[in-house]
Amino acid sequence: MDDRPVILLAAGAHAREAEAELRARYDRDYRIESVGTADETLERLRSLVAERAAVAMVCAELRLPDGDAIELLHQVPAVVATARRVALVPVPEYRDALDDLRAAALRRDMDTFLPLPQGMRDEEFHGALGELLSEWGWSVARPTAGASIVVAGPGDRAAAAVHDLLDRLGIPNRRVGPDDEEARPLLDDAGPGAQLPVVRVLSGRVIAAATPGAVAEAMYGGFDEIPAGSVADVAVVGAGPAGLAAAVYAASEGLATIVLEGDAIGGQAGSSSMIRNYLGFPRGISGMRLAQRSRLQAGRFGARFYTGRAAVRLEDGPEDEPEHHHVHVDGAQLCARTVVLATGVTYRRLGVAGIDGLVGAGVYYGAAASMAREMVDRDVYVVGGANSAGQTAVHLAKFAGSVTMVVRRADIAETMSEYLAREIAATPTISVRTRTVVADGGGDEWLQWLRLVDLDTGETTKTSADGLFCLLGAEPDCSWLPDGVALDERGFVLTGRDVPQDLWVDGRPPGSLETTLRGVFAVGDVRAGSMKRVASASGEGATVLPLVHAHLMQLRAQEFGAPG
Structure with a gap:
């Protein structure tokens, strides 16, 4: 055949x-x-x-x-x-x-x-x-040969998270059951009593009790491999479009560049099934491909990537090296002369116990493109009305029996690009319920039902559901930053003239993308006032380089006793 x-x-x-x-x-x-x-x-x-x-x-x-x-x-x-x-x-x-x-x-x-x-x-x-x-x-296609193999039983949520990571990184991967013949050598390598999931990564290394962080770190190099005493010119924290652009331009200009990413390289944009309005790609490009190409480009210029652990603290260097910044992750630290914050945002949680208890079992925060293939002929709901939600709905409609978008606003056109709103309207299997929220949901080991509330009438509807993809809006995670970094009331990083005047130095605001800490910059979605678009984030990542150069020149001038 x-x-x-x-x-x-x-x-x-x-x-x-x-x-x-x-x-x-x-x-x-x-x-x-x-x-x-x-x-x-x-x-x-x-x-x-x-x-x-x-x-x-x-x-x-x-x-x-x-x-x-x-x-x-x-x-x-x-x-x-x-x-x-x-x-x-x-x-x-x-x-x-x-x-x-x-x-x-x-x-x-x-x-x-x-x-x-x-x-x-x-x-x-x-x-x-x-x-x-x-x-x-x-x-769409299920790989017949996998660069990575995941050994797990049915319904293993940890395995699903690993699959999602590998798909977002563009790594072909397959799942086999623990009783499968192909699983035997992997389980032998993992050792007696190894906890599932067991994952073989690109290098051939086998990881037991695998998590997305452990798999990412095994693929791109662990933090323990950072040479002792090394100081980077630029530490980019976050590898979404803004961070990747900063890494490409910094490394291409000869700066020693390191990139830290706690999750998959590409950030939220990396999970987008298709970005159709990005400059230079008339037929569109998936977020995975864009991230993959950008990572390769930065790597070829010499940027080093360290993934799998999120940054937990940022502090200035000791008195004998005040020009340095130290970025801490769990169990390691990196030293750099400048830091570019490009950590993006995370999707808000629904805050409904019955739903949040089923994350990975029919409930997903973000696009989770890898799960679309599992939604064939199922009834799927997407919560959110921005571009990311629209792209998710269009992609899911290729597989699901029906896709229902649940939107708080009166019209998706208020928050979504016209081309996406038009595509949604032209897709017969997608319906949009405006002025509606998800109030409850549940199921036995897998999502089975949702309760929706009409915000105008108060009417409540209980409906069957096989999948729920939540793209609810953005929240920055800046809790790890020191008090010296000024934030707005929503927790986004303030830069340039958005910084309150009482925090200006000598009556002058920080540079356009500079924070209230000298030598620390913010780009992309984490920055207050940013456009929250892939192209604008990439642009900010490139634009920050002149500011980085200017700060490095100041440090060199101070080192040689010239006026700063």
């Missing part, structure tokens, strides 16, 4: 050229099938679903004998919601069709449109298809 994922081609006049192009590149890993009409395409898709075949992509030539690609691709999600959809446009027709194609892409009738290749080695064409297939493989 051929179990390769299917790329289905619907083509008319250019069928021979299009099929040859696909076979030349993808025939080893994908099953290329070709049909001639829109009706045949939908019929073949239904039969593939009946055969339980994985359909990775549907490519359709713009003009078909019984219709066009736009209408055909619009109908595909009703049959196969997860397949990527591409319109193939003959070059002579491209200009005249461009307005219709753009409108269709905005309506999410397709993932992208591309001109048919004009000859050999059309890398722009194949680069676009490769990106789409890569995202499909990460978010």
Whole structure:
């Protein structure tokens, strides 16, 4: 039996050229099938679903004998919601069709449109298809081979958290049961009586009683490996978009750069299934891919990453090294001349005991993209009305039987980008309940029901639910910072002219991204007044570098006795 994922081609006049192009590149890993009409395409898709075949992509030539690609691709999600959809446009027709194609892409009738290749080695064409297939493989397909293997029993919440971490890092991973033959060598390496879950990471190391922090630290290097007495020019605390941008620019300019992250590299943005409005990615990019590429970029410039333990204290160095800052994590400390705070925010908890007691068992805080595959044909609820909630709802709709967004505000357009609100409105399996909150919920070992309250009428509704994804809004965690760092009333870090005047030095405010501690800066979502968008966070991470350089120059001037 051929179990390769299917790329289905619907083509008319250019069928021979299009099929040859696909076979030349993808025939080893994908099953290329070709049909001639829109009706045949939908019929073949239904039969593939009946055969339980994985359909990775549907490519359709713009003009078909019984219709066009736009209408055909619009109908595909009703049959196969997860397949990527591409319109193939003959070059002579491209200009005249461009307005219709753009409108269709905005309506999410397709993932992208591309001109048919004009000859050999059309890398722009194949680069676009490769990106789409890569995202499909990460978010939909279950890996047949795993770079990491997790040994755990059914319903193991710790294992689910490890899977989520590995998926956010883009590491292929599989779960096997403790009685599985493949689990035996891992359990032997872990030792007698090893507590599950047991995880084999990329390096081959086997971890018993694995936690996300232990797995992250094993993958990217432990804090114990930091050379004694080393002093970094820049310590970036947090590896979301802002922290990663700061690391890329600092390391590329020759500064000794270290990055600390207590969770997965990429932060909350790393769990986003698709970011469509990030500059330079016209077809969108998943948060995982963006984080993965940024980490590799920073690493190639020399930045060092340490993950798995959160920062717990920041303090100035002793009297003999006052120009240093010490960042403490559990069991270790890092010394740096400047510190960039890029810790982002966390999602607020519902505060409902019955729901919070089921975290990892149908209840998730954040996008938890890895759990979308477990929601096939289930009734799922998403709490929140910002972009992160909208992206989560759209991604879940590819799998779930129904997705209900629960939003406190009267209209999601108040807090969500227009393109996402439009996509939600165009997705028939997503419904939006505005002016509504989740008041209660529960279940036996797994979420089974929710109680919703209408804020205008007070009416209460009890409904069955198989999954609840909470993206409720942002709270910074700045409890570990010293009193010398000024915060606003909501706990966000104050910088620049937002700092109260009585804390200015010599009548001058701190630099635009500088805190009330000299040499300590804040960027991204943790900073008061930031835009809370991926692009703006990345921009702040880059913008902080001139301030870092200026502070380092001051330190050098003081060291050599010149005026600061």
